[in-house]
Amino acid sequence: MRAVINKNRQKRLTVDIILLIASFYFAMLLVGKPLVGSQLLIPCILSFIWYFTSKYTNLYDDFRTTNFATEFVELLANISFQLVGIGFIYFTLNDNDHVRTITGLYIVFLTVLLGMKKYFIKQWKLYNWLTGHDIKNLLIVGSGEQGITFFETALKNKQFGYNPVGFVDDTFTKEKSDKYKGSLCELENVIEKHDIDELIVSLVEYNEEKIKSILRVADKFAVRVRILPEYLQLYSSKFRMDLFGNLPVITVREEPLEEFHWYALKTIFDVLVTSLIFIFVFSWLFPIIAIAIKLDSRGPVFFLQDRWGKDGKVFKCIKFRTMVHNASTKKNDGRFFQTVKNDKRITRVGAFLRKTNLDELPQFLNVFLGDMSVIGPRPHAVQHSIESKEQIENYLVRHLVKPGITGWAQVNGYRGETSNLFMMEKRVELDIWYIENWSFWLDVKVFIMTVYNMFKGDMMAY
Structure with missing residues (x-):
């Protein structure tokens, strides 16, 4: 499955780079500037920049609950790097011929082409998921409250493209009685039987041995794992540790503002x-x-x-x-x-x-x-x-x-x-x-x- 995910990401990256090169070509074409000599290297450098910035911003992450607006913001972040990049390139080349016009047209073309591409692909994916195609089978491991909430959310929101199969846990509770698939020692059989694509681990208490065992089984079947940290008993998911003299001090809630x-x-x-x-x-x-x-x-x-x-x-x-x-x-x-x-x-x-x-x-x-x-x-x-x-x-x-x-x-x-x-x-x-x-x-x-x-x-x- 991971090979398929990586292949899909590679396809999306390749298409975006093709559109990037096309955007630069159209900009040069409109101002009547020939694409020769050092100008041929510019789209190559911009593609190189795009590759690394897209990795940094996780532009091609495959998590399905990401909506179009979120993806568009991530797209804008990458395009802003392109603006800085093309400005630096022309400054280095000491080329002032139609630079502002080319830069402006390039950014506009890139934003429009990639934005439209993302929007239509997103709509196409939503249509496929809502009609039952390209669905990923999801299994919850553990009986944590967040895991149950995750299950119910996936069940009620078909547009996320998940089919929540059920729960695997060593305890049996009423909340998941109709979806109970077995104990943790039966995890391998459940993954094989239901062709599971993703695991959501929701353990009430942190147990290192259990998590290691779950990860070993997941890796054996190349199943993606996401962990909901139920065992963190702090009131905040964001905390910072500092030293006051030689004493460790935990700030329960970190506030960037x-x-x-x-x-x-x-x-x-x-x-x-x-x-x-x-x-x-x-x-x-x-x-x-x-x-x-x-x-x-x-x-x-x-x-x-x-x-x-x-x-x-x-x-x-x-x-x-x-x-x-x-x-x-x-x-x-x-x-x-x-x-x-x-x-x-x-x-x-x-x-x-x-x-x-x-x-x-x-x-x-x-x-x-x-x-x-x-x-x-x-x-x-x-x-x-x-x-x-x-x-x-x-x-x-x-x-x-x-x-x-x-x-x-x-x-x-x-x-x-x-x-x-x-x-x-x-x-x-x-x-x-x-x-x-x-x-x-x-x-x-x-x-x-x-x-x-x-x-x-x-x-x-x-």
């Missing part, structure tokens, strides 16, 4: 994106939405609500009004009244604004004022936060950073109504993951995924 240079980079990203939105969107779209709101129902254009920001600081969150004027936000029992599907408080224009996320646009004013960031955990109403922190463990951790207009939880489907406690816990879990794993490219990825979802539509947007 605590570092000044990363915080500064995120602030620059916020300023740039907000400035572009003000210049190219606010100037024409705001008046249109404002008029539509006023024509649709009585009341103000904007809705201001107290929400918790960084460190629990309360600020006025600005949104386009999507509900009837003076709509109640409290239930009869005094608890917070969340928006629900087919909510009668929502106006006709408001339903459209919520569906497309356009109701959130005024929050760029909050970014400009310093209360919010473009990307981050979504801020909740004060009453909602007060109720949630009593129900959900680690809830307040999400307030270690500025809240965002959009966030990692939202682009992964956890948005809208959260009356279900599991949904809210999952949202908090993803928010904390974002805080611990923040990177500039993660913010770019979330931004692109948000724009993509705006055009595609979101079932949870109401």
